[in-house]
Amino acid sequence: MQMAPVLINEYRKKESNRGAWTAEEDQKLAQVISIHGPRRWKCIAAKAGLNRCGKSCRLRWMNYLRPNIKRGNISDQEEDLILRLHKLLGNRWSLIAGRLPGRTDNEIKNYWNSHLSKKLKQIERQNSGLTATESEPKNPDEVAQVATSAANNREEGTSRANEDQKSSQLMIWDELFDRPAEGPLNLEWMSKFLEMDESWFYFA
DNA sequence: AACAACCTCAACCGCATCAGA
DNA sequence: GTCTGATGCGGTTGAGGTTGT
Structure with missing residues (x-):
């Protein structure tokens, strides 16, 4: 019926x-x-x-x-992380949320759909306006790097001690993120990444 | 002031997977 | 092995707020 x-x-x-x-x-x-x-x-x-x-x-x-839900604006660091994780994992919001303590998959999905997807489209449009050589990515991370450069620049105001700690952690971080760009995704690398302790993602 | 267009985000829906009977 | 209910996930919707004309 x-x-x-x-x-x-x-x-x-x-x-x-x-x-x-x-x-x-x-x-x-x-x-x-x-x-x-x-x-x-x-x-x-x-x-x-x-x-x-x-x-x-x-x-x-x-x-x-749920307790420990973080409400309010997504920080620059969190945005940077979302961009990187999305590049790595695609629309696997729960996995991405799992690496952002206090954030929910729904929140990240909404943030992506309302902010970041537009941001990336804008960047892509800008790139498409350049010459073929200029628009050709130097490496696969370029789009994310462009999108997050502002966030990185803002970090300049932090203390020297934090800077030293950050730079050493970022080296390891970048090493992890750069590796998949060299070839097909490595399952060992992926599982290592997903098992990383949450503290890795916060340099404060 | 009034209306339209746009944006944000909580909530819903359908489907896939898992666990236990 | 199969069935069934519970749970988890990603896509989508729509109400309410904001901004532009």
């Missing part, structure tokens, strides 16, 4: 709450998760008395209520 779209929507509305979460719902959800832990989302939704599906509860927790 085929339902008209409007009827389907009405039916769904009666089934469960949809749309933005209220503070009350957040509170109920957080309370139940604090007792039972973040699993068995269907049960959690029922226990919290929320007229929401488990999936919706999970998403709300993962993207908003």
Whole structure:
């Protein structure tokens, strides 16, 4: 039996709450998760008395209520990292988010779609306006390097001690990132990269 | 002030994968 | 081996806010 779209929507509305979460719902959800832990989302939704599906509860927790969620603007360093990781991993947002503590895959995906994809397109357009020789990348990282040069420049204001520490860490960092450009992606390298401790990504 | 166009981001959807029965 | 429910992921949508005319 085929339902008209409007009827389907009405039916769904009666089934469960949809749309933005209220503070009350957040509170109920957080309370139940604090007792039972973040699993068995269907049960959690029922226990919290929320007229929401488990999936919706999970998403709300993962993207908003979870502790240590970092909210607010993406820093230059984070943007640099996203660009590099996206170049490496493609649209594997959860993997990228895994290397950015406190950031969610949804947040990074949104940031990419609204900011970075445009930024890259703009850079590509600029490059296409140059001569063939000028526009030819010096190495495969060029696009990301151009996009992040401003961020790197801003780092000049940091203290000397931090600079020394950064430069040594960046050498290793760059070595890791440069390696795949030399040839096909190396699985050993990839797994090494993905297992790296989060602290590698923050030089503060 | 009013409207349109654009932007941002929370939330939803469908599909794939995993784990347990 | 198969089924089923739970979970995770990436793509997409749409409401609300902002900016431009």
